[in-house]
Amino acid sequence: MRIFVDIDDCLNDMKTTFIQRAVDLGYIKEYQEIKEWDLTKFFKSNPPLSDEKVTDMINSIFLSDNFWLNLPLKEDAVKVVKWLNNKYEIYLATSPWYPDPDCMKWKVQWVEKYFSFLKTNQLIFISKKWLLKGDIIIDDKPITIKKFDGVTIIFDQPYNQKINANYRVNNWKQVLKIIQKDFSKKDGYFRCLECGRYLLYESYINIFRCYCGNLNLKKL
Numbered sequence: 001m002r003i004f005v006d007i008d009d010c011l012n013d014m015k016t017t018f019i020q021r022a023v024d025l026g027y028i029k030e031y032q033e034i035k036e037w038d039l040t041k042f043f044k045s046n047p048p049l050s051d052e053k054v055t056d057m058i059n060s061i062f063l064s065d066n067f068w069l070n071l072p073l074k075e076d077a078v079k080v081v082k083w084l085n086n087k088y089e090i091y092l093a094t095s096p097w098y099p100d101p102d103c104m105k106w107k108v109q110w111v112e113k114y115f116s117f118l119k120t121n122q123l124i125f126i127s128k129k130w131l132l133k134g135d136i137i138i139d140d141k142p143i144t145i146k147k148f149d150g151v152t153i154i155f156d157q158p159y160n161q162k163i164n165a166n167y168r169v170n171n172w173k174q175v176l177k178i179i180q181k182d183f184s185k186k187d188g189y190f191r192c193l194e195c196g197r198y199l200l201y202e203s204y205i206n207i208f209r210c211y212c213g214n215l216n217l218k219k220l
């Protein structure tokens with residue numbers, strides 16, 4: 001089973017760190033709930049900051065020394081990713097902040113700092129993550145969850161409340177529970193080799209077949 005794990009706002013707390021930095025630097029007066037995944041769009045649609053001020057704020061925070069390197073980890077993130085990595089094929093999939101090529105460098109170092117048990121080729125830089133081929137994605141970005149072809153686990157955020165995912169979580173303990181409950185046992189998830197649907201086995205069904213009628217199912 002192949003699992004993709006997003007970094008920003010799944011393994012770390014990027015947006016809350018950003019907002020705190022914006023308050024400390026005097027761009028905004030107080031902590032705000034982010035109701036849009038894209039910070040630029042969010043601030044540009046929420047006066048009183050002018051568009052120029054928004055650009056200035058984003059650049060000065062994202063370009064400031066070690067912003068990406070010092071992002072705080074979410075609780076249990078390392079423990080759960082380590083557990084997943086021992087059992088499944090895991091990739092960290094993250095979109096860099098493209099205006100700064102050094103962002104990728106900081107992100108590599110951040111991963112090495114906390115996830116040294118992962119190999120270099122388990123980190124993928126990509127923004128259109130729905131192009132990835134795998135079984136599960138853990139992410140917070142609405143469009144990624146909407147378009148990914150597989151099982152979706154969404155990290156709950158104010159900006160993704162209206163998005164339907166297979167699972168919605170607030171923390172890594174919940175991710176672990178889901179994987180242990182629905183994926184680790186014999187009768188967990190299957191994929192239909194005919195139509196590609198993901199199906200959760202229900203033990204009371206004697207003949208397990210897909211809604212499309214196909215019996216050729218692959219256990220994840």
Ligand SMILES: [Mg+2]
Pocket residue numbers: 006007008009010139140141
């Ligand atoms: Mg994210």
